[in-house]
Amino acid sequence: MASLQMAALLSAPSTPVPSDRVRLGALRLSxxxxxxxxxxxxxxxxSEAKVSGGGASARGLSLITHAVAEKAAAASSADSKPGHxxxxxxxxxxxxxxxxxxxxTVCVMGEDVGHYGGSYKVTKGLATKYGDLRxxxxxxxxxxxxxxxxxxxxxxxxxxxxxxxxxxxxLAYNQISNNCGMLHYTSGGQFKIPIVIRGPGGVGRQxxxxxxxxxxxxxxxxxxxxxxACSTPYNAKGLMKAAIRSENPVVLFEHVLxxxxxxxxxxxxxxxxxxxxxxxxxxEHVTILTYSRMRYHVMQAAKTxxxxxxxxxxxxxxxLKPFDLYTIGNSIKKTHRxxxxxxxxxxxxxxxxxxxxxxxxxxxxxxAPILCLSSQDVPTPYAGTLENWTVVQPEQIVAxxxxxxx
Amino acid sequence: xxxxxxxxxxTSSSASLLRPLSGRLFSSDETVLxxxxxxxxxxxxxxxxxxxxxxTPKELLSFFSDMALMRRMEIAADSLYKAKLIRGFCHLYxxxxxxxxxxxxxxxxxxxxITAYRDHCTFLGRGGNLVQAFSELMGRQAGCSNGKxxxxxxxxKDASFYGGHGIVGAQVPLGCGVAFAQKYNKEGAVTFxxxxxxxxNQGQLFEALNISALWDLPAILVCENNHYGMGTxxxxxxxxxxxxxxxxxxxxxxxxxxxxxxxxxxxxxxKEYALANGPIILEMDTYRYHGHSMSDPGSTYRTxxxxxGVRQERDPIERVRKLILAHDIAPASELKDIxxxxxxxxxxxxxxxxxxxMPDASELFTNVYVKGYGAESFGADxxxxxxxxx
Numbered sequence: 128m129a130s131l132q133m134a135a136l137l138s139a140p141s142t143p144v145p146s147d148r149v150r151l152g153a154l155r156l157s158x159x160x161x162x163x164x165x166x167x168x169x170x171x172x173x174s175e176a177k178v179s180g181g182g183a184s185a186r187g188l189s190l191i192t193h194a195v196a197e198k199a200a201a202a203s204s205a206d207s208k209p210g211h212x213x214x215x216x217x218x219x220x221x222x223x224x225x226x227x228x229x230x231x232t233v234c235v236m237g238e239d240v241g242h243y244g245g246s247y248k249v250t251k252g253l254a255t256k257y258g259d260l261r262x263x264x265x266x267x268x269x270x271x272x273x274x275x276x277x278x279x280x281x282x283x284x285x286x287x288x289x290x291x292x293x294x295x296x297x298l299a300y301n302q303i304s305n306n307c308g309m310l311h312y313t314s315g316g317q318f319k320i321p322i323v324i325r326g327p328g329g330v331g332r333q334x335x336x337x338x339x340x341x342x343x344x345x346x347x348x349x350x351x352x353x354x355x356a357c358s359t360p361y362n363a364k365g366l367m368k369a370a371i372r373s374e375n376p377v378v379l380f381e382h383v384l385x386x387x388x389x390x391x392x393x394x395x396x397x398x399x400x401x402x403x404x405x406x407x408x409x410x411e412h413v414t415i416l417t418y419s420r421m422r423y424h425v426m427q428a429a430k431t432x433x434x435x436x437x438x439x440x441x442x443x444x445x446x447l448k449p450f451d452l453y454t455i456g457n458s459i460k461k462t463h464r465x466x467x468x469x470x471x472x473x474x475x476x477x478x479x480x481x482x483x484x485x486x487x488x489x490x491x492x493x494x495a496p497i498l499c500l501s502s503q504d505v506p507t508p509y510a511g512t513l514e515n516w517t518v519v520q521p522e523q524i525v526a527x528x529x530x531x532x533x
Numbered sequence: 534x535x536x537x538x539x540x541x542x543x544t545s546s547s548a549s550l551l552r553p554l555s556g557r558l559f560s561s562d563e564t565v566l567x568x569x570x571x572x573x574x575x576x577x578x579x580x581x582x583x584x585x586x587x588x589t590p591k592e593l594l595s596f597f598s599d600m601a602l603m604r605r606m607e608i609a610a611d612s613l614y615k616a617k618l619i620r621g622f623c624h625l626y627x628x629x630x631x632x633x634x635x636x637x638x639x640x641x642x643x644x645x646x647i648t649a650y651r652d653h654c655t656f657l658g659r660g661g662n663l664v665q666a667f668s669e670l671m672g673r674q675a676g677c678s679n680g681k682x683x684x685x686x687x688x689x690k691d692a693s694f695y696g697g698h699g700i701v702g703a704q705v706p707l708g709c710g711v712a713f714a715q716k717y718n719k720e721g722a723v724t725f726x727x728x729x730x731x732x733x734n735q736g737q738l739f740e741a742l743n744i745s746a747l748w749d750l751p752a753i754l755v756c757e758n759n760h761y762g763m764g765t766x767x768x769x770x771x772x773x774x775x776x777x778x779x780x781x782x783x784x785x786x787x788x789x790x791x792x793x794x795x796x797x798x799x800x801x802x803x804k805e806y807a808l809a810n811g812p813i814i815l816e817m818d819t820y821r822y823h824g825h826s827m828s829d830p831g832s833t834y835r836t837x838x839x840x841x842g843v844r845q846e847r848d849p850i851e852r853v854r855k856l857i858l859a860h861d862i863a864p865a866s867e868l869k870d871i872x873x874x875x876x877x878x879x880x881x882x883x884x885x886x887x888x889x890x891m892p893d894a895s896e897l898f899t900n901v902y903v904k905g906y907g908a909e910s911f912g913a914d915x916x917x918x919x920x921x922x923x
Contacts, residue, residue: 260716272744318688319903
């Protein structure tokens with residue numbers, strides 16, 4: 128039983144296990160890993176830690192003492208896998224809850240975040256726990272409540288402003304650009320704006336053009352702003368916590384279609400770095416840079432590519448402003464080929480800027496032109512088939528890699 | 534005799550006959566005088582405060598010298614702009630000094646003020662000094678924003694002065710946010726969010742007012758109505774130019790903004806109201822002598838007669854001067870000395886500001902982000918630090 132779970136953990140490239148991010152401590156072995164004998168592959172893993180149980184196991188060897196697999200009751204009283212499983216929106220909530228508990232100046236503002244629990248349930252239960260002054264339901268007035276969030280941040284509060292859909296924050300663009308991004312500079316450093324602006328964006332399931340916007344392309348040139356995009360429950364919680372603790376204004380991009388992703392995340396507290404990219408799958412042949420939902424299309428394409436004999440290196444860039452050119456650069460120096468897969472539109476998207484940045488910094492290391500797969504420069508259509516053609520699909524990614532590696 | 538003096542506070546000629554030959558009528562600077570404002574207050578959904586304002590000779594003299602300083606600073610800025618030492622946009626406040634000075638008299642430094650781009654005098658009122666102001670205008674290092682903000686971006690955090698904003702109306706939601714923080718932290722303070730008659734038509738004002746009224750925030754919205762939104766007269770821009778009534782469900786007060794005592798009374802009243810009940814709107818009926826900014830002559834949309842008429846009849850400094858002379862608080866020669874002193878202060882400050890150097894090239898990149906990004910981050914087992922940024 129335990130060994131099957133272990134096998135699953137060690138071999139899966141498709142479930143986003145942050146392999147070099149977390150050392151999951153010593154793997155605990157149960158003495159009753161007898162099922163492996165029957166499966167043919169005896170999986171013996173030496174572990175440094177002492178194994179619970181007596182006898183030969185104390186010397187660190189696993190002995191198959193029973194013919195029939197025993198329930199893993201002898202394992203430690205905590206469950207056999209560390210951490211707890213949850214969905215991405217719950218991970219965001221957990222991060223938010225922990226930060227609100229830790230720091231009384233953190234408050235949440237947005238439409239329907241309080242009594243309703245949040246339109247994507249990210250803030251569910253927080254209003255009952257923290258009260259109406261800390262989880263504030265606003266009227267539908269993005270321009271002014273974003274402005275109010277920024278004004279309160281100037282005094283030292285740490286508001287988390289939610290846009291019910293990122294696209295609605297276009298109404299607050301003036302506040303975000305001029306006041307949020309620039310006040311620290313124009314006041315000569317007197318005012319800090321430790322605000323977090325978050326919300327779901329991206330192309331969903333036939334939500335229509337106005338509700339499928341990708342605002343990262345509009346915000347990316349605002350000086351003074353930091354932008355991050357989460358893609359898994361693990362990085363969602365970590366980035367949420369880092370964004371709240373950061374003294375700079377941070378825009379956290381979530382994606383409408385990723386809220387129900389399930390993953391096992393650690394029980395211990397952790398905070399991720401806002402400027403670091405995530406190595407999803409190390410490889411040798413080509414560097415694929417992606418973020419948010421497109422990561423999953425890339426990983427799907429990666430399965431096909433692996434079957435065809437390619438070895439792609441997949442990096443989830445996570446930090447959209449500033450780019451983690453260190454991780455990206457190291458990867459390019461290894462593979463010499465770059466494919467960018469993004470959900471922004473071709474014109475003026477994150478991919479366009481990333482391409483520029485790579486050309487400026489790593490031109491000498493490139494063996495082939497940088498390919499960038501983006502969404503089409505069209506308003507997102509309602510019809511399902513058309514919507515699918517708007518965004519990048521795994522087949523296109525496979526074709527692009529094949530072209531790059533010719 | 535004293536009572537007769539009080540009632541004829543605005544006319545100076547008759548008062549001088551009643552003055553004894555030697556010394557002053559009032560022996561101490563802290564004697565309370567009750568002076569009637571020139572015009573009564575008009576209320577919207579609220580009982581207006583009394584027209585009788587309590588003040589002291591000391592306060593009147595401080596009004597005079599503060600306003601004289603502000604006036605001189607703005608005139609000097611005019612000359613500096615024409616000499617091309619100040620570039621870009623320069624919006625001057627002369628004529629409106631009573632609003633800044635009267636407001637300061639009613640509040641403390643714990644109360645917040647936020648305003649738009651006509652902020653030089655508000656900055657001085659909050660405790661900013663002349664050298665910082667002139668240096669910032671000329672883009673020098675000694676400026677209050679290190680030379681990187683300019684005329685429209687004066688700030689003074691330790692005095693709760695939140696600026697200094699170029700985009701019309703955007704400062705009002707910010708001000709309501711500051712009021713929110715004051716309520717959140719239970720500070721017992723209020724925030725004055727100033728805006729003009731042009732900005733009064735911005736939607737975000739009404740949005741912020743709605744939220745402030747819903748959440749009972751101690752926010753006071755102050756419309757400095759100088760009757761012109763750049764070149765557009767108020768009656769051409771607003772269907773309802775009664776700005777104190779525009780709050781609808783939020784009470785409002787119309788105040789003579791050229792009378793520093795009326796401003797003081799209104800702000801005191803508004804502060805008490807806002808702390809207990811939530812937002813209130815004040816409309817200050819005021820006037821600017823200069824055009825909208827230095828690039829606007831200010832005479833294409835109004836007549837010179839109008840400007841000189843207001844200057845003769847309603848000038849805030851002259852009004853206080855007459856009050857001081859009428860109550861025999863100081864002789865005219867002393868007031869002239871104050872003006873000379875103020876002139877000298879301004880000239881000295883300009884000379885000092887001119888000596889301040891331009892910012893270093895490295896300053897281009899400072900304060901874009903808060904250094905260090907503020908986050909230390911580590912992996913789940915807390916033993917590996919992934920990044921501690923410098």
